[in-house]
Amino acid sequence: MKEKKKDSTAVRGGTASTSRASISGPVPRQDAPGKISGVASYIGDLCFEGMLYARTLRSTVPRARIVSIDIPAMPEGYFVVDARDVPGKNGVHMLTDEQPFFAEERVNYVGEPILLVTGPERGKIDQILRGIRVEYEEIPPVFGEEDSKNPRIPPLFGERNLFCEYEIRRGEVEEAFFDADFVFEGCYHTGAQEHVYLEPQGTAGVFDGERVTVYGSMQCPYYVKTALVGGLGWKEDRIRVVQATTGGAFGGKEEYPSIIAGHVAFAAIKTGRPVLLVFDRAEDVVCTTKRHPSLIRMRTAVDDRGAIRGMEIDIALDGGAYVGLSPVVLQRAMFAATGVYRIPCIRVKGRVFATNSVPTGAFRGFGAPQAFFAVEMHMHSLAEKLRKDPLEFKRSYLLSMGDPTVTDGRMKQEVPLPRMIDRLCKLSGYEKKHRAYKKEKTRRGIGVSLFFHGCAFTGSGEKDKIKAKVLLKKEDDESVSILVSNVEMGQGAQTTLKKIVAETLGCGLERVRYDNPDTDRVPDSGPTVASRTVMIVGGLLAKAAGRLKRRMDEKGEVKIEERYVQPPHIEWDQDTFTGDAYPVYSWGANAVEVEVDPVTFEVRVIGVWGIYDVGTPIDERIVGGQIEGGISQGLGYATIELLQKENGRLRQKNLTDYIIPSSMDFPDPVYELFSSSYEHGPFGAKCAGELPFVGVAPAVAAAVQNAIGRPVRRLPVSPEYLFEAEHDED
Amino acid sequence: MVTQNVVYRPGSLEEAYRLRTDTGALPLAGGTDLMVRYRKTAGLVPDPGRPVLFIGHLKDLRRVEERAEEVRIGSCTTYTELLSQKAVPEILKRCITLLASPPIRNRGTVGGNICNSSPAGDTLPVLHALECSLVLGNIRGERTVPIDRFITGPGENALSEDEILKEIVIPKAAFSGWCYRKIGTRRANALAKISFAGLYLIESGEVHDIRIAIGAVAPTVVRSREIEKTIIRIPRTSLQRSTVEMAARYRPLIRPITDQRSTTGYRAGVTLVLIEQFLTAVLQKKG
Numbered sequence A: 001m002k003e004k005k006k007d008s009t010a011v012r013g014g015t016a017s018t019s020r021a022s023i024s025g026p027v028p029r030q031d032a033p034g035k036i037s038g039v040a041s042y043i044g045d046l047c048f049e050g051m052l053y054a055r056t057l058r059s060t061v062p063r064a065r066i067v068s069i070d071i072p073a074m075p076e077g078y079f080v081v082d083a084r085d086v087p088g089k090n091g092v093h094m095l096t097d098e099q100p101f102f103a104e105e106r107v108n109y110v111g112e113p114i115l116l117v118t119g120p121e122r123g124k125i126d127q128i129l130r131g132i133r134v135e136y137e138e139i140p141p142v143f144g145e146e147d148s149k150n151p152r153i154p155p156l157f158g159e160r161n162l163f164c165e166y167e168i169r170r171g172e173v174e175e176a177f178f179d180a181d182f183v184f185e186g187c188y189h190t191g192a193q194e195h196v197y198l199e200p201q202g203t204a205g206v207f208d209g210e211r212v213t214v215y216g217s218m219q220c221p222y223y224v225k226t227a228l229v230g231g232l233g234w235k236e237d238r239i240r241v242v243q244a245t246t247g248g249a250f251g252g253k254e255e256y257p258s259i260i261a262g263h264v265a266f267a268a269i270k271t272g273r274p275v276l277l278v279f280d281r282a283e284d285v286v287c288t289t290k291r292h293p294s295l296i297r298m299r300t301a302v303d304d305r306g307a308i309r310g311m312e313i314d315i316a317l318d319g320g321a322y323v324g325l326s327p328v329v330l331q332r333a334m335f336a337a338t339g340v341y342r343i344p345c346i347r348v349k350g351r352v353f354a355t356n357s358v359p360t361g362a363f364r365g366f367g368a369p370q371a372f373f374a375v376e377m378h379m380h381s382l383a384e385k386l387r388k389d390p391l392e393f394k395r396s397y398l399l400s401m402g403d404p405t406v407t408d409g410r411m412k413q414e415v416p417l418p419r420m421i422d423r424l425c426k427l428s429g430y431e432k433k434h435r436a437y438k439k440e441k442t443r444r445g446i447g448v449s450l451f452f453h454g455c456a457f458t459g460s461g462e463k464d465k466i467k468a469k470v471l472l473k474k475e476d477d478e479s480v481s482i483l484v485s486n487v488e489m490g491q492g493a494q495t496t497l498k499k500i501v502a503e504t505l506g507c508g509l510e511r512v513r514y515d516n517p518d519t520d521r522v523p524d525s526g527p528t529v530a531s532r533t534v535m536i537v538g539g540l541l542a543k544a545a546g547r548l549k550r551r552m553d554e555k556g557e558v559k560i561e562e563r564y565v566q567p568p569h570i571e572w573d574q575d576t577f578t579g580d581a582y583p584v585y586s587w588g589a590n591a592v593e594v595e596v597d598p599v600t601f602e603v604r605v606i607g608v609w610g611i612y613d614v615g616t617p618i619d620e621r622i623v624g625g626q627i628e629g630g631i632s633q634g635l636g637y638a639t640i641e642l643l644q645k646e647n648g649r650l651r652q653k654n655l656t657d658y659i660i661p662s663s664m665d666f667p668d669p670v671y672e673l674f675s676s677s678y679e680h681g682p683f684g685a686k687c688a689g690e691l692p693f694v695g696v697a698p699a700v701a702a703a704v705q706n707a708i709g710r711p712v713r714r715l716p717v718s719p720e721y722l723f724e725a726e727h728d729e730d
Numbered sequence B: 001m002v003t004q005n006v007v008y009r010p011g012s013l014e015e016a017y018r019l020r021t022d023t024g025a026l027p028l029a030g031g032t033d034l035m036v037r038y039r040k041t042a043g044l045v046p047d048p049g050r051p052v053l054f055i056g057h058l059k060d061l062r063r064v065e066e067r068a069e070e071v072r073i074g075s076c077t078t079y080t081e082l083l084s085q086k087a088v089p090e091i092l093k094r095c096i097t098l099l100a101s102p103p104i105r106n107r108g109t110v111g112g113n114i115c116n117s118s119p120a121g122d123t124l125p126v127l128h129a130l131e132c133s134l135v136l137g138n139i140r141g142e143r144t145v146p147i148d149r150f151i152t153g154p155g156e157n158a159l160s161e162d163e164i165l166k167e168i169v170i171p172k173a174a175f176s177g178w179c180y181r182k183i184g185t186r187r188a189n190a191l192a193k194i195s196f197a198g199l200y201l202i203e204s205g206e207v208h209d210i211r212i213a214i215g216a217v218a219p220t221v222v223r224s225r226e227i228e229k230t231i232i233r234i235p236r237t238s239l240q241r242s243t244v245e246m247a248a249r250y251r252p253l254i255r256p257i258t259d260q261r262s263t264t265g266y267r268a269g270v271t272l273v274l275i276e277q278f279l280t281a282v283l284q285k286k287g
């Protein structure tokens, strides 16, 4: 491949910042040679002497008591591993540990693991699995929120079938509604989404008689380790977790790998042999976590001058069968509920309900995409109702520095949206097109979305839960090792973290080493999630490198440790959800132009534009990769990625039916970076990983609304949805 | 225990016929349907549970021959090969460019699409509209069957256990235009929700021939010669019904299902509009 000239690899259109930090210039990706040449070892490439394979027997019903399991006599060398082989607690630790490693008496979703068959030949394992009979006594399942009220359906969780429920109030909201001239209401639905990381989930377990090592495709080695401590009931020092090169994750490998890490650990201990468990794609689609489907009701009090007085927002998320990370996902959704707007007073209610279906979990954006879809469509429709231009209307409510957030924190930094919107309009031709398409019956439309992403963990998570710790070590051979538990999963962490250290030390990149984390070697710098890796972990590494720099002349090994300290400007009360939910925000604005086929209602995207403020980009090409990937994933979510449940079963069970975009489906996006600088981020960096996904769907939906002249209230904006909407009204 | 699949790779069509009769082996042309249908856990070889007969390499099945009255396509000619053949009708080429993706088109065959007999087979409505017939051969000889009598239901057809589809015969006919539309969810590698093939011939102001065939909206391809006859050779000025009414006559024939790809309502509704639009376009043509 020909190396492009340095400048031409910069983000299309160039960055709009006048002073481009030297660290922003793109360098060759550090993980590329290994991946392209095939040297990198993904989980499926691992092979140990005497290794056994494993496959999982899963529930075929959404909810039942297991009456009996009939297992035929095992041939020599083949084993069944189930709940009885869990030496510690049969519960996978995440926020709680109520989800079992293996179902014991009950199954709660189709695809829930019941047992593992292990042995030397995969064909034989399949044959054994086919011979196992599970007798179920079915229990009426919970499929939706309304089922919680049905007395014939026993609740799945607690008495009201809610995993969690919160309320936030700011200001005199009753008064605002009492005084309102009218109340504008809307209901917004979003669907489930499958991650489709290129590499399916997998783990390998090795037991040496004393210690267990688990290898896996994962985002969070220490989450896995903590889950193993619980499942094994062992001391930490007998457990080691090693990240295998990971082929994509998008949040799908945040909590799920802990379950199958347990499986291979238990199997390795029982059999005394290394055990490899790698999912097939169809299995992965059916049984791993999905994005939370949502129903968000919005009510806005409008006064007689057409001004917004207050908002009431009600968010309901489908959590699936186990709580998982749902409360945190809900919190992020709630904290984004009023979007980028200054609303005088608000009440935000949120809850996650339980259903007998595959658990929902972490997915790029983490609750924010659902909230932004609702608020952006709501503001757009309210503007139309008031006969105002949607973008002008939104512009008049933009947050600015000093304004209160949902949680009554303060916007501590400048909000660059006004300038970003100007630039977006210029690039996309939004204003002229929007007006023209509204008048003409061309079936073309253009829409805009404005959004932020709160960087890193919600609330005081970094300070109270994660407590990140990093190590930087100058080795005897004068190389410098980055010792963190964060992983390269395709997002570019190996490149960006190395750059931060090398640039601070003033040395070449080749001198810095950063291997896949191994919990025996690296401290817990936290999970690779929440767009926190560059800002939080990179920030700690920059500090450590600053200290190491002064000691580079010392002979031999030098170790520098750095621990997370919360920046002084953050105030947060986790019990009342008051204060600064995030240390800082990254900002985005998208425009999308579409054409809707008048016969087939297919939505063709003809243009996508994006302006982003992610602080200082640590590597423009890597940020560009996040933007292009986030946009494609967002366009898929908005238009074609349909994942439906029917009686607790997924209708789209494999990649023939669950359709993600191909390179032929969408045009190349045009985008630019606005670089503000955040004093607590390394070189001024904020967050970039999730942001580009968050705003795409509402921009698409607004464009379709502009094109067809009817409200769009649901994602994905599928041809079937548009067809039905049109025919329902006729 | 390892099950060893038996595979045969005959040197000639004769030998293929003989192996098919003697062993009941399953023909494999490009394998793009078979390898998926019989796939197993990753790392294991697909196993149809019976011997497999490779036929994709046979020269006799991999050719296109143009004759005075017809074009004969060898059943194992790949889609990619067909695209470069002048004798292949344009409507079929258009259909092929929207089918699967280049790697699948390099292996997949029209013969496989026909014998797989899926309601979502993209070439089927086109072949119905072109009124193809199929040459089925076995060790004793050959028979010819029109395509609409060959495919009898989803995945069902009239192929006997000892037969191989040898050729697809496309009769030459004059057309003044055609229309092919595939409604899929994505622009490549997506199975059709609806596929529509229309052909027409207009001479001196009259519709001399019109053929409408629709895939994926009923157990087999929908085509009605009866409805077509109500348009053919009737001066356009004296056509009694509006195109909407004409299209509505297809309504009882369109019996789509709701499945993981689309809904009954969408498929039926959009199909009727596609028919109506095609009729309108044809009737407005000068000629």
Ligand SMILES: Cc1cc2nc3c(=O)[nH]c(=O)nc-3n(C[C@H](O)[C@H](O)[C@H](O)COP(=O)(O)OP(=O)(O)OC[C@H]3O[C@@H](n4cnc5c(N)ncnc54)[C@H](O)[C@@H]3O)c2cc1C
Pocket (backbone or CB within 6 Å): B026, B027, B028, B029, B030, B031, B032, B033, B034, B035, B036, B055, B075, B076, B098, B099, B100, B101, B104, B107, B108, B109, B110, B111, B112, B113, B114, B115, B116, B120, B121, B122, B123, B159, B163, B164, B165, B166, B189, B190, B191, B192
């Ligand atoms: C990723 C992907 C995308 C796809 N996209 C599409 C699409 O867009 N549209 C579409 O229509 N299909 C699609 N398909 C399905 C498939 O590619 C086509 O149906 C193709 O035409 C099958 O041809 P083949 O030669 O590979 O068939 P094979 O798999 O070899 O055979 C299919 C069936 O026909 C039988 N058979 C084949 N040849 C003969 C013969 N000469 N005589 C008797 N029996 C025979 C076989 O025994 C088998 O039952 C797709 C498949 C994949 C994997």
